[in-house]
Amino acid sequence: MFHLPTVQFTQEQEQFRLDVRTFLQNELAKGTFTSKCDSWLSGDDPEFSKLIGQKGWIGLTWPKKYGGQERSTIDRYILTEEFLAIGAPVAAHWFADRQTGPLLLRYGTEEQREYFLPKIVKGECYFGIGLSEPNSGSDLASVSTRAEKVEGGWIVNGQKIWTSNAHLCHYMVTLVRTSPFDGKSKHAGLSQLIVDLQAEGVTVVPIKFLTGEHHYNEVFFENVFVPDNMVVGEIGNGWAQGLAELAFERSGPERILSTFPLIDELIQELKRQNNFEGLKQASKVVARLWSLRNMSIGVAQLLESGNGEDVSIPAALVKALGTKFEQSIPEITRLIVQTYPTLDAHRKIDRFMAESILHAPGFTIRGGTSEVLYGVVAKGVIAQ
């Protein structure tokens, strides 16, 4: 079985947590932002992202020469938890911080790192993740957006879908087919290109979410020119590079805490009602959350130690379990207290309920459906 390490936070880390918390509570009190559920996906606020950038809290683990702080993965874990627990609007810079930065640090050219990373760190440069296509879903090997080699670069044609925040993003790391599809080796011939979303030939079309919010997009490419220096890593190595990204994406606290503001408010409500029976039921939620958090921190610690251990299987497991947990929160809540879920409710619990109900179906889909993750985990367990 998976033996995940335990983590005890140091005094400095606990202090860091309190510093972040105090800052966020002050900003919340000033009205800089409003708490919401699932804020890492739908809480877009470029001004807030810049504020976070000024604090040095984007790219926390990255090298100092690119503007990072060279702090540990565990520090970043703490920071992320605090953002999510309070429901801060971090979606604008989220994907650049979580995925694009680590990708460029691992596979990017020095030129790409020097150009992009300092901008990301300031909270001024956002990236979309261009993976899915119509009908591809979780079957990423089936992507058909293609790039053809021309003098000095590539010409991209095709379409991506479900791209978070593409309408706000400056760039998109796009998985494209750079050699013809080979049925025998579906993973070959894929490459990652950085596409400037303002470039000629790019069209971004909104897909509205169940809440009515604009969050996902379709992105169309019509003869979009991408210069050679915007190729990430090696041509043809896109599949392996993409997989490396997934471990970072899958097991973080955002797979457990998307509906945390609702749990927090549920407890507040039960305390106001002096509802001991309700709190007893809620203690099961606390126990589930605690056990998942232990696992998630354990995976983060494995990523930190980076001793070549394959974390993809425990990471997939944490994602599958964590998203099922966060998805269960609105259902559990409504059975313990009376709520009237409404998006513009002035009672917080009603608003958090509405956001959670309408966002919940997506938790077990985005970032790899549970069914695909189950396949990954089952194969891994059987191979052990």
Next chain:
Amino acid sequence: MSEMRDMIVDVVERMLKEKVDKDLVDTVEQGHWAPELWDLFKENGMTAVAITEENGGTGGDIEDLLNIVRLTGKYAAPIPFTETTFANYLLEFTNLQVIEDLATYMLCPDQAFTLEDGQLTGEAIHVPWARHTKHLVTLARSKDGTHLVEIDLSQAEIKEGMNLAGEPRDTVIFHHATTSQVSAMLSPDKMHTITTLHTAFQLALMTGAIDKINDLTVQYTKEREQFGRPIHRFQLVQQHIVHLAGETAIALAAFNNVTEALLTNNQNSEVAYAHIRFEEIIQAVTTIAHQVHAAIGTTHEHSLHQFTRRLWSWRDEGTSTSYWTNLVATQLLESGDSLWEYLTSFSKSSPLLKVEG
């Protein structure tokens, strides 16, 4: 884990692998005793781990001991290892003399004996291994309050019984029997600590059994063929495997965090969260394992039941889940903090492992 601990765990696991098989467990379930296995543990100093050297222990800490207990759960080792070691741990914790012989305990507050002039009276049911052990460590009420006492079991009337797994669970009756040792009165804090420690030992045993059930089940899906292929190739079986792996991984992680918390005195609700969560884990794990093993798993031929029956017994022996949900609910109600502050609060010192002078 420390290198020292890795070594201890290795040695114990090798001993268990070599000495404990289904037949031995079956034999002890018939009411026999396993002298060879007990002697082996004793000779290797394992029964005195986590007792200080000045009290005749072999050193090591509670995390070492809990990991050995976990392994005895993983192999269904049919000896009163938990009973003897935890009885001694409690004796040292309450400043009493540790004992070298086989010992057991009964710590449920609703089963406390009456103590008057150093004499113990009363009846306790479901006392583990009483018939095979020499000393009982238990709770007794005097006019001053509750104490921990140690008493020689030769003075007891013992009626034999067993739990769902065929482990000895006897009724012990004392009529004005003479206690060997009586602790100072136990404060409510200290009582809570004893409950916490007791639950940690139960969790260790259960973690071992869960781990084993996962191993047995995965192995079975590789060996068993249906419709011309091993059953792990069927997606619906894979769903079971993943669910089982998930619950097992959670149990292991929870156990590791509990032992870590006991060592660092960091948070004293870890045991509560783990116990509450184990309710769901045990229900899921036993159901899935039996479903995947299908008919053979419901027979005495297969060893699966030696672990599922133990889980069904062990989850109810010791402190009930409702004690822990009450505790968490009370903490939540009384805490002035938000849930997040409550969950992430630190440096709450717990008196758990300090032997008070």
